[in-house]
Amino acid sequence: MTELTFRAHFFIGFFDAPGARPRSPNGPITFTLPRENGALASVIVDFSASKVQVVLPSVQVDDPFKTWLQSAETMYANEYPQEGAATVEAINLEMTLKAKQVLEQIKYFLGFDQIRDEVVAGLHDLAWSEDQVNFHSFANLIQGQISFKTSIPLNSQIAVALQEGLEKGYTPFLAMRHLYRAIQERSPRFKWIDATIAAELAVKEFLSRAKPELEPLLVHLPSPPLSKLYGEVLLKYAGVKSPYVKKLNEGAQKRNLLVHQPQTVDISEAEAIEYVTMVMKAINHLYTLLYPDWKIAQELGAIDRMGM
Structure with a gap:
């Protein structure tokens, strides 16, 4: 030595x-x-x-x-x-x-x-x-750089699809504000926290829109863990579990450590970007379930399938 x-x-x-x-x-x-x-x-x-x-x-x-x-x-x-x-x-x-x-x-x-x-x-x-x-x-x-693919080209077909969404009253999940704040955030710690909040809110919004009768339960009662919401609950009300349920559960556990025991975990920028990208794909998957015949949701599904 x-x-x-x-x-x-x-x-x-x-x-x-x-x-x-x-x-x-x-x-x-x-x-x-x-x-x-x-x-x-x-x-x-x-x-x-x-x-x-x-x-x-x-x-x-x-x-x-x-x-x-x-x-x-x-x-x-x-x-x-x-x-x-x-x-x-x-x-x-x-x-x-x-x-x-x-x-x-x-x-x-x-x-x-x-x-x-x-x-x-x-x-x-x-x-x-x-x-x-x-x-x-x-x-x-020599390291590669992880980046987000979040945009869909605004061509004539997409413009027609957007008009259809406006006419039908389709709106983005409010969770997207937290997701994009996570994308724009420079701190890996707060990237992770905001992305997890986005995942929690998005699945609740999905369930409230898909099954409006569930909204009082989702709003007024303690939230089940992400593993339940994206797993058993989604399976019951949408017919399919999220393909990201395991990673979302692991991410939520790490979020809890970042909030309550921040000195016990260290997250790199690359890890945070990879996690935010995974959450984005999980939310995109919810859109494909909520609006299966809408072209925008189909385009988001194409982003969702990248790197699965």
């Missing part, structure tokens, strides 16, 4: 234009946080550059992984070697948590409301050193 030092930077999440951002008159400020092995990690906050630097000393790595680092520096990689993958993940997580810890102290204790709820993002410039002086570039992973 070998002890190395790792360094990386994060962007500070700001709401406002640069001129309205907080300042530190004496330049970058360094804070220290203990690591489990007793070493002190450094967190350097630089408001002028909108960045945070984290330095982790005394990180133990296997010798084969160190050899890979020495040969792979400044290069890109499709994946990290098996011997070091867990080490890289642990380094990234610890750096992220320490950067968040400092920025959250600054935001909430000093009243810096210019900083977003997702206080830091975009770990980059990861580097390693044997002497804490000379740092070497760390190989970056």
Whole structure:
């Protein structure tokens, strides 16, 4: 085993234009946080550059992984070697948590409301050193980007279908406001929470429209879990369970942890985007059940089937 030092930077999440951002008159400020092995990690906050630097000393790595680092520096990689993958993940997580810890102290204790709820993002410039002086570039992973497909082209056929929907009184679920807020939200935590709220509201709205006699029960009584609503209840009143019932149940459980025990779970942006996309497909599936002969619902169903 070998002890190395790792360094990386994060962007500070700001709401406002640069001129309205907080300042530190004496330049970058360094804070220290203990690591489990007793070493002190450094967190350097630089408001002028909108960045945070984290330095982790005394990180133990296997010798084969160190050899890979020495040969792979400044290069890109499709994946990290098996011997070091867990080490890289642990380094990234610890750096992220320490950067968040400092920025959250600054935001909430000093009243810096210019900083977003997702206080830091975009770990980059990861580097390693044997002497804490000379740092070497760390190989970056080549990663695909997950994105949403939410739009349907507004051609003449779709315009006719929209007119039909207007005439028949079709309206989007109010849950869509939460879904689109989740899509536009930058914080993975709040993406997840809003998407789960959208899933809960959408299935209730579906049941109220499909079976109006259920509305008083849905409005005035405690809500069953998503696994019941998208499973047994949907099967009884729509003839089919949601193909996403298992994932929705898992997502709701994670939402509860995010609300009640936020320090016990960490969600990446990619995970949050994947979850929001799944919720969007589950809601689209409800539209196909509610309006089976409507072209817009059919188009939404086509989006729903992508990547199933």
